[in-house]
Amino acid sequence: MKHAFIIGARVISQLKGDKRFLALSLIAPLIIIYLLKILFDAIAPPPIPAIPGMMPMPIPTFSASKFILPVSAFIVHFLSFVLCAILLVQERTRGTLDRMLISGFRKISVISGYTIGYFGLATLQALLVITEAVYLFDFDFPFKTICILFLVIWLLAIVSVMLGIFISTFARHEGHVFPFIPLIILPSVFLTGILVDTDKLPVAADLAGYLFPLRYANNIIVTLQQNEYHFSDLWPNFLILFLYAVGLLFLASSTMKEKE
Amino acid sequence: MSNSVQIRSLNKSYGKFSVLKDVTLEVPEGSIFGLIGPNGAGKTTLIKAMVGALKINSGEISVLGKDPLKNSWELRRQIGYMPQSPSLYGDLSAKQNISFFGKAQKITNLEKEVDKILEFTELTGRANDPVRNFSGGMQKRVSLACALIHSPRIIFLDEPTAAVDPHLKQRSWELFKELSRKGVTIFVSTHLMDEALLCDKITILRQGQVLAVDTPQNFLARGKTRIRYEKNGQTHELISGSDTSSLAKEMQKIGLDANIAKIEIEQDNIENIVLQIVNRTEG
Ligand SMILES: Nc1ncnc2c1ncn2[C@@H]1O[C@H](COP(=O)(O)OP(=O)(O)O)[C@@H](O)[C@H]1O
Numbered sequence: 001m002k003h004a005f006i007i008g009a010r011v012i013s014q015l016k017g018d019k020r021f022l023a024l025s026l027i028a029p030l031i032i033i034y035l036l037k038i039l040f041d042a043i044a045p046p047p048i049p050a051i052p053g054m055m056p057m058p059i060p061t062f063s064a065s066k067f068i069l070p071v072s073a074f075i076v077h078f079l080s081f082v083l084c085a086i087l088l089v090q091e092r093t094r095g096t097l098d099r100m101l102i103s104g105f106r107k108i109s110v111i112s113g114y115t116i117g118y119f120g121l122a123t124l125q126a127l128l129v130i131t132e133a134v135y136l137f138d139f140d141f142p143f144k145t146i147c148i149l150f151l152v153i154w155l156l157a158i159v160s161v162m163l164g165i166f167i168s169t170f171a172r173h174e175g176h177v178f179p180f181i182p183l184i185i186l187p188s189v190f191l192t193g194i195l196v197d198t199d200k201l202p203v204a205a206d207l208a209g210y211l212f213p214l215r216y217a218n219n220i221i222v223t224l225q226q227n228e229y230h231f232s233d234l235w236p237n238f239l240i241l242f243l244y245a246v247g248l249l250f251l252a253s254s255t256m257k258e259k260e
Numbered sequence: 261m262s263n264s265v266q267i268r269s270l271n272k273s274y275g276k277f278s279v280l281k282d283v284t285l286e287v288p289e290g291s292i293f294g295l296i297g298p299n300g301a302g303k304t305t306l307i308k309a310m311v312g313a314l315k316i317n318s319g320e321i322s323v324l325g326k327d328p329l330k331n332s333w334e335l336r337r338q339i340g341y342m343p344q345s346p347s348l349y350g351d352l353s354a355k356q357n358i359s360f361f362g363k364a365q366k367i368t369n370l371e372k373e374v375d376k377i378l379e380f381t382e383l384t385g386r387a388n389d390p391v392r393n394f395s396g397g398m399q400k401r402v403s404l405a406c407a408l409i410h411s412p413r414i415i416f417l418d419e420p421t422a423a424v425d426p427h428l429k430q431r432s433w434e435l436f437k438e439l440s441r442k443g444v445t446i447f448v449s450t451h452l453m454d455e456a457l458l459c460d461k462i463t464i465l466r467q468g469q470v471l472a473v474d475t476p477q478n479f480l481a482r483g484k485t486r487i488r489y490e491k492n493g494q495t496h497e498l499i500s501g502s503d504t505s506s507l508a509k510e511m512q513k514i515g516l517d518a519n520i521a522k523i524e525i526e527q528d529n530i531e532n533i534v535l536q537i538v539n540r541t542e543g
């Protein structure tokens with residue numbers, strides 16, 4: 001465990017020293033959410049002028065809030081995955097991964113170290129994204145809901161870090177990370193209920209959607225936006241996300257190449 | 261004297277491509293052992309196999325009496341490895357790099373050890389600069405320091421002097437000699453044939469095969485001496501062995517003739533000899 005903290009401290013110092021990287025991972029999500037705000041404002045229907053003597057007609061409105069939080073979660077998911085995968089591929093190509101392992105660090109320490117290193121960044125990302133979304137879209141959530149929201153986005157970020165480490169095993173250089181984006185990350189936009197309700201998907205696509213961790217995060221976020229929710233609706237999804245993190249941890253440590 | 265490394269009939273291939281073919285060699289304890297071969301000979305692969313970073317297809321490797329794959333955890337305390345590429349964190353200083361890799365093992369008084377190793381590798385003056393600003397040769401030096409921080413009994417150096425300027429290169433060899441005097445076994449690979457003379461024993465590797473193992477002196481003895489002289493406007497050439505007595509014998513044949521205008525004596529250097537061995541078996 002001490003080794004994990006040593007590696008974590010090194011990752012944090014690298015992240016702190018790389019201003020462009022920090023800016024990308026913190027400012028990019030904020031910009032994207034702001035752009036979404038503009039988009040949603042533009043496509044929202046104009047308010048219907050009230051006709052005197054008549055009750056205002058309830059019209060089916062396009063609800064931006066329904067999309068914005070899952071999309072925020074997706075952005076954090078995507079960025080954590082890509083950035084972590086690239087950082088780890090760099091360790092591989094520069095030979096520092098080999099050197100760590102031959103010096104006496106264990107694979108599990110390397111992965112835990114990266115998770116610890118990303119812990120801070122993921123926390124910041126989750127906080128910033130939620131704060132901006134709540135502010136821009138005037139969400140009126142109770143404090144409890146915001147806390148759970150934070151927890152789910154943060155947990156998703158950790159899963160993404162593990163996924164990034166796992167995927168980095170299959171990359172010989174940074175460029176190899178990119179094919180995995182359309183393969184793993186983009187389908188999750190369509191298959192996990194972020195843009196399209198899962199019950200409107202063909203059966204096969206719906207089933208495939210269960211493979212993506214984003215689905216469970218989305219389930220939680222959707223539930224949180226209902227007026228009333230029970231913890232019993234949330235915890236199975238939390239459990240699955242947690243299992244994803246643990247499963248990927250083991251998967252990543254068993255595939256991380258120590259011996260060719 | 262016992263052997264620090266013992267390799268028997270080692271084979272390694274990537275798919276159908278055979279990189280190491282039936283390699284057998286012994287590295288005497290405390291020696292400077294050179295692995296010489298052109299690019300692509302399999303030097304890096306062989307070193308990786310010895311430090312336990314590679315699975316082999318068949319054969320036996322024993323490093324300090326242990327199997328590098330099965331006993332990798334015990335061995336890590338006793339072996340040092342300097343990879344071919346610097347393998348450092350560019351954003352960290354020389355000192356931070358060394359102490360980071362040092363922390364992988366329980367080293368008592370790590371900070372003091374780091375200072376000691378910085379001094380040994382003559383890096384003290386630039387200890388706190390980020391290594392991304394270092395020249396290639398200086399990065400190799402930091403890399404060497406990282407490999408030495410835990411005072412290993414044997415150290416594997418993969419082309420430590422490739423693309424290093426002549427001055428640093430000479431200093432590097434002085435460091436290796438000093439380590440060797442302290443009893444550390446040094447296994448060093450190089451594609452520079454002239455470095456052979458600096459080793460106690462050398463192995464010539466080509467296309468994954470060991471072509472020859474011997475001391476540099478014995479390799480030199482395999483060389484020839486060419487004596488060219490001009491007599492009455494004609495050039496003659498005699499060839500003798502490399503040792504002085506056979507040279508003297510040849511010289512006697514010429515005698516001290518007043519008609520000899522010019523004598524040239526050319527001895528094979530280690531570079532020629534090694535290249536001849538490498539080329540002879542080619543094709
Ligand atoms: N991971 C690998 N996969 C396939 N071929 C490899 C791999 N590593 C090395 N090789 C091949 O093995 C041969 C020996 O490589 P290497 O040990 O790096 O040689 P050297 O260090 O002597 O230059 C080369 O032809 C190289 O292309």
Ligand SMILES: [Mg+2]
Nearest residue numbers: 303304305344
């Ligand atoms: Mg090599």
